[in-house]
Amino acid sequence: MKIALAADHAGFTLKEAVKKYLLRAGHEVIDFGTNTADSMDYPDTAHPAARAVSEGVCERGILICGTGQGMQLVANRYPGVRAALAWNIEIARLSRSHNDANILTMPGRFIDESLAVAITRTWLETSFEGGRHARRVDKIHNRDYRV
Secondary structure (H helix, E strand, O other): OEEEEEEOOOOHHHHHHHHHHHHHOOOEEEEOOOOOOOOOOOHHHHHHHHHHHHOOOOOEEEEEEOOOHHHHHHHOOOOOOOEEEOOOHHHHHHHHHOOOOOEEEEEOOOOOHHHHHHHHHHHHHOOOOOOHHHHHHHHHHOOOOOO
16 A cells, blocks of 8 residues: 655654554655654645545655644545544544545554554554445535535
């Protein structure tokens, strides 16, 4: 699977650990940075990574910043992107099985490398259940939907 990977300075260390795991697992990784722990603005890496998923260049994306929130906010602006913030394995599993999330965001300041890899592995291995969840996911992207 081709995966877009991005982080800010607060997510740099986790990004590197996740990248090592992804490559060992046989995935193709496009790393959008950052490449150091020097302070930078998370949108600078989130935008190109989310765009790559939105445009189909990458099948999925993994974005990491201090809280995961900023990356998620940027990513969800792109058509067809369903970015989900996960800080534990169960949230990651549900984001795939129920929401068909195609971008995972994680909080670099709140989880360690081993948990980040476990979350990533679970997220990549979990399939979308479809059924009633497909109807709900369709409503996310329906611009004419009214309550």
